[in-house]
Amino acid sequence: MLGMIVVLLLAWLVLAILGAVIEGLFWLTIVGAVLFVATAAYAAIKRRAGRQIH
Structure with a gap:
């Protein structure tokens, strides 16, 4: 899950820079x-x- 969030963050960052x-x-x-x-x-x-559950 964390990997997917990092990929999304990178994708949004690239879009912002291109714009x-x-x-x-x-x-x-x-x-x-x-x-x-x-x-x-x-x-x-x-x-x-996640921290509160554990």
Whole structure:
């Protein structure tokens, strides 16, 4: 599961960088940044929930 989250974080980061580099694709930067933050928050919540169970 952690591997999949890392892959998603990398994918969103690449989208954000591509959107910033290629003019006219500013929306891609916004989408990449939002998805990166959402995935990171999801991973943090899952880690915190996992600690409370054990």
